Structure formats: structure tokens, C-alpha cells
Amino acid sequence: MNRLAKFYASSIGKKFIAAITGLILFGFVAGHVAGNLKVFTGTDSITAEGETFAVPHIDQYGHFLRKAGEPFLPAMAFLWTSRLVLLASVILHMTVVIQLSLKSAEARPVEYVRSKKKASSWSARYMMFSGSVILAFIIFHILHFTTGTIKLGQFEHGAIYKNLRNSFSLWYVSLGYVLVMGLLTSHLFHGVWSLFQTLGFDSPDRNKAIRMFAMVASIGITVGFALVPLAFLFGVLQEVPDYPHHLLENH
């Protein structure tokens, strides 16, 4: 077996892969929430053919991500590279955590004696549950807001602000998203905490600070996400008039 295969076969190797892929996914959600909060920063007035239109910042940001790297990279290259890295991270993350939990089930004696062990297996099972819901959410979410296959309110490619508004004006869509964000909070909290342990940063004098960071980061990210549906549902964010989408091309 070569060194890489040996590393993958070991429990510590798998834990390390779970931590690194978890870190990549954490980076993605942190970036995604920062981008989403652009719904609150308003619009730019863009004049074309003698008319002025209000173009939401979030639509411009989405357009920027699709165009990032051009003309040096082919169209959509940055977006597709990021998508492939994310997909590989999700697949690896799930594979190693499932393999780890099967391994620990095999090694487990018939009954636990100590309650501490029971607690840790409860949290591992809970991570499996919340992780599965988040995976199902991601598949649904891409079909909802990226491809527009699942129609919950009118959908138009590239009109991010309008799509968000059309969907989140429906109370059950907003409620569903907010509930999933609740589960995401606990998954992120446990995930960030254990990734610091796996990467060896934990120590009795740092654990309090690490726990605090895990709590602030997980709550901060999910509250940031949840603010968007809530703001549309309660009318804090208003409708923006239509604008011709080719405006984004020249801007």
C-alpha cells in the first residue's frame, strides 16, 4: 500500500480528511452568507438607452461570480472549478464519516458502560442525522434557486433578488429554510469544535476560546442566512422593478 492509501485506511487519516473537507465546506457557507447579505445593501442606478434602472447588488454579485476569471479563463471556469471542489468535498466528507461510524460500530462492545461514551455516540448519530438533512436540503436548494427546476414562486435565471423575493414571500418556503438553518447551526457548531480537535489545536487553556469561536461562527452564519427569508416574508425587503438583464453584461 502506498503512503496515501495507508493514510486513508487509518482512522486518523479519515478524521483528517473529514476535518479538511469540513473546513472547505465551512469556508463555502461563510462566503455564501456574506454574498447573500448583499440583498440588504440595495441597488445601483444604471442608465442605458436613456433610461435608468435600479439593479440589485446581489444580482451584480451573482453575475460577477459567473464571469470571474474572464477573459484569462474560459466562461464560467471559476464557477465550475468551485462547484467541482465543493462536490468532491461533500462526497469525501460523507464517505469518510460513514466509514468511521461503521468502523466504530464494529469495534463497539455490546453495551456501553460509561455515560460519557454514550454522549459521544449520541452526538455522532445526531451529526449523521443533521448532515443527511443538510445534504437533502442542498439538492433541493440547487433545484430551487440555481436551476429553477422546483418552482416556488416565479423564477428567472440571474434575477436573484426577484427569485428570492418571489419564493420567500410564501410563508412555508421561508419557514422551511429557517428550520433547516436551525439544524445547520448545530451541525456547524459540533463540526467546527471537532475539526479543531482533529487538527490538534485543542488544549485545556484554549478549549473555552475554541468553543466560543464555534458558537459565534455557527450562530452568526445561520442567523445571517435566516435573515434573508425573514426580511422578505415580513416586508423589510421590498420588490425591485424589473430591469433588462443585458445591463449586467456591460456593467
Ligand code: HEM
Ligand atoms: C436562507 C439561506 C440561503 C439562501 C437565501 C440561499 C440563496 C441561494 C441562491 C439565491 C442561490 C443561487 C445563486 C445564483 O443563481 O447565482 C444559491 C445557490 C447555492 N446555495 Fe444557497 N442559500 C442559502 C443557504 C444555503 C446553505 C445553508 C447552503 C449549503 C449548506 C447553500 C448552498 C448553495 C449551493 C451549493 C448553491 C449552488 C451554487 C452554484 O453552484 O451555483 N445555500 N443559494
